[in-house]
Amino acid sequence: MAWRPDNVRKWSTLALLAIIGTALTAATNPGFVAVISQKGLDFACQQGVAVLKKELQGISIPDFSGEILKTKHLGRGYYNFYSMAVEGFQIPSPQIKLMPSDSLQLSINDASIKISGKWKSRKNFLKGSGKFGLSIQGVSVSADLKLGTDSSGHITATCPTCIGHVNNIRVQVSGGMLGWLIQLFHKKIETSLKSAIYKKICKIVSSSVSSNLQPYLRTLPMIARVDDVAVIDYSLLAPLKITAEFLEGQLKGQFFWREQQHPFPIAPPSMSFSPSHDHMVSLGISNYFFSTAGFVYQESGALRITLRNQMLPKDARFRLNTEFFGTFLPKVAMKFPSMEVQLVMSASLPPHVSIQPSGLSLDPAMETQAFAVLPNSSLVPLFLLGMKTNASLEVDAKGNKLVGELKLDKLMLKLKNSNIGSFQVELLEAVINYLMPTTVLPKINERLHRGFPLPLPAGVHLNNVMFHSYENFLVLEADVYET
Numbered sequence: 310m311a312w313r314p315d316n317v318r319k320w321s322t323l324a325l326l327a328i329i330g331t332a333l334t335a336a337t338n339p340g341f342v343a344v345i346s347q348k349g350l351d352f353a354c355q356q357g358v359a360v361l362k363k364e365l366q367g368i369s370i371p372d373f374s375g376e377i378l379k380t381k382h383l384g385r386g387y388y389n390f391y392s393m394a395v396e397g398f399q400i401p402s403p404q405i406k407l408m409p410s411d412s413l414q415l416s417i418n419d420a421s422i423k424i425s426g427k428w429k430s431r432k433n434f435l436k437g438s439g440k441f442g443l444s445i446q447g448v449s450v451s452a453d454l455k456l457g458t459d460s461s462g463h464i465t466a467t468c469p470t471c472i473g474h475v476n477n478i479r480v481q482v483s484g485g486m487l488g489w490l491i492q493l494f495h496k497k498i499e500t501s502l503k504s505a506i507y508k509k510i511c512k513i514v515s516s517s518v519s520s521n522l523q524p525y526l527r528t529l530p531m532i533a534r535v536d537d538v539a540v541i542d543y544s545l546l547a548p549l550k551i552t553a554e555f556l557e558g559q560l561k562g563q564f565f566w567r568e569q570q571h572p573f574p575i576a577p578p579s580m581s582f583s584p585s586h587d588h589m590v591s592l593g594i595s596n597y598f599f600s601t602a603g604f605v606y607q608e609s610g611a612l613r614i615t616l617r618n619q620m621l622p623k624d625a626r627f628r629l630n631t632e633f634f635g636t637f638l639p640k641v642a643m644k645f646p647s648m649e650v651q652l653v654m655s656a657s658l659p660p661h662v663s664i665q666p667s668g669l670s671l672d673p674a675m676e677t678q679a680f681a682v683l684p685n686s687s688l689v690p691l692f693l694l695g696m697k698t699n700a701s702l703e704v705d706a707k708g709n710k711l712v713g714e715l716k717l718d719k720l721m722l723k724l725k726n727s728n729i730g731s732f733q734v735e736l737l738e739a740v741i742n743y744l745m746p747t748t749v750l751p752k753i754n755e756r757l758h759r760g761f762p763l764p765l766p767a768g769v770h771l772n773n774v775m776f777h778s779y780e781n782f783l784v785l786e787a788d789v790y791e792t
C-alpha cells in the first residue's frame with residue numbers, strides 16, 4: 310500500500326493518540342532536546358511585537374464628551390472629542406523574560422502612542438472645533454505568558470495576567486485658540502484615556518496570544534512527515550522546562566513507520582550540554598534519533614537497490630552480464646550464456662550511527678545478491694556477498710531540515726553463499742568498489758541531501774548553523790529567521 314498523504318494524516322492521528330498515552334509520564338531520556346536562549350526569545354519578542362503593533366494601530370478609542378461646568382469666568386457649555394485614531398505606536402524595548410518555572414513575562418516599557426482626533430465645543434454663543442493630537446507616554450505593560458500542553462500534546466500559551474500603567478498624556482490642540490479647553494479637561498482626558506489605553510493593550514496582548522501565538526505553536530510538528538516511509542515523532546516527553554536562562558523542550562526524537570510492530574531495541578542516551586547563549590536555539594540530537602532512522606529505513610526495505618546493466622555509467626569498463634562475470638567465474642558464463650546479471654545491494658542490518666567527539670561514523674553491514682536474468686526475466690541466484698566498510702556521516706542544516714552526506718571507505722567482501730561453487734571474492738572487489746561510489750552512494754546522498762524535518766514552527770528556517778559533537782549526541786546551534 311502506498312504511503313499517501315491521506316493515509317499519513319489518518320495514521321498520524323492514531324499514532325498521536327497512542328503516543329499521548331505515555332508521553333507525559335515516560336521517564337525515559339529524550340532523543341531530541343530543543344533549547345531556546347534569551348537571544349531566541351528576543352527574536353520571538355520582536356516578531357510578536359511587530360504583530361502586536363499592527364493590531365494596536367487598529368484600536369478604536371471611544372469618543373468622549375461632557376459638560377463644561379460653570380466657572381467664575383466661563384458660562385456653561387459642552388465639549389466633544391471624537392474620531393480618535395492611533396497614528397503611531399513606539400515600543401522601544403519590548404522584552405520577554407523567563408520566569409521559572411512555568412511562564413514567560415512580556416514587558417513593554419516606555420512605549421508611546423500618538424493619537425489624533427477632532428474636537429468641538431459650544432459655550433454660550435461661542436462655537437469652536439478643530440483637530441488635536443495626543444501623545445501618550447510612558448506606557449508600560451507586563452503580561453504573563455503561561456506555557457503548558459493540551460490534551461493532544463501540543464504546546465499551549467495563555468495570558469492569565471496583564472497589568473499596565475501610563476505615565477503621562479500630553480495634548481496638543483491645533484489651531485490653539487481653545488487651549489484653555491484642554492487645560493480644563495486635561496485631568497478628565499487623562500484618566501479616561503489612561504484606563505482605556507492599557508486595558509486595550511492588555512486585551513490585544515491576550516487576544517494575540519490566543520489568535521496568533523497559539524495557532525503558531527500548533528504548527529510545531531509533533532509528528533513530522535519525512536517521506537513515504539518514515540515520520541519523526543517530536544512529541545514532548547515532559548512539560549517544557551523554564552530556567553532563568555533557557556526554555557527547554559525534551560522531545561521523543563524518534564523515527565518510525567506505519568508497519569512498525571515492536572519497540573526499538575535501543576534506548577536514548579543521556580544528553581547533557583550547555584546550550585549556547587550566542588545562538589537563538591540549541592538542538593541536542595542523539596544517536597538514538599539517527600539509529601531509529603536506520604531501523605525504519607532498513608526494516609521497511611528502503612535500503613535496497615537493484616543494479617541493472619543499463620544503470621552503469623557510460624564509461625564503465627565492464628557490463629553487468631554473464632560474459633563479464635565469466636572472465637573470473639567461468640561457470641557463470643557456461644551455465645548462463647549471454648544473459649544479464651542483476652545485483653541487489655542492501656543493508657543486512659540496520660545501520661547504527663555512532664557519535665563521538667570526532668564526528669559521526671557507521672559501520673554498515675551490507676550484502677549483494679547476484680542473479681542471472683533468464684530470457685523470460687526469471688532470476689536465478691548466483692551468489693551472496695557480505696560487505697563491510699567504515700563510513701562517516703557529515704551533517705548540516707539547510708532551511709528547516711537536517712541534511713547529510715555519507716562517505717564510504719573501501720568495501721571488504723566475504724562470500725556468504727554461492728550457487729556456483731566457491732570462488733575468491735577478491736576478484737569482485739574492484740567491481741563492487743567501482744559500483745558502490747558511482748551508482749549506489751549518489752542515490753543515498755541524494756536522499757540525505759533532501760533532508761529530514763527539524764521540529765520548527767511553519768516558516769522558520771535556520772542560519773548561522775554550528776555543530777558540536779559529543780559522546781552519543783550532537784548539538785546544533787543556530788539562529789532562526791522567518792520566511
Ligand SMILES: *[C@@H]1O[C@H](CO)[C@@H](O)[C@H](O)[C@H]1NC(C)=O
Pocket residue numbers: 683685686687
Ligand atoms: C523461465 O525459464 C526457466 C528456464 O527455461 C524456467 O525454469 C522457468 O519456470 C521460467 N519462468 C517463467 C516465469 O516462465
Ligand SMILES: *[C@@H]1O[C@H](CO)[C@@H](O)[C@H](O)[C@H]1NC(C)=O
Pocket residue numbers: 697698699718719721
Ligand atoms: C574500519 O576501521 C577500523 C579502525 O580504523 C579498522 O580496524 C577496520 O578494519 C575498518 N573496517 C573496514 C571494513 O574497513
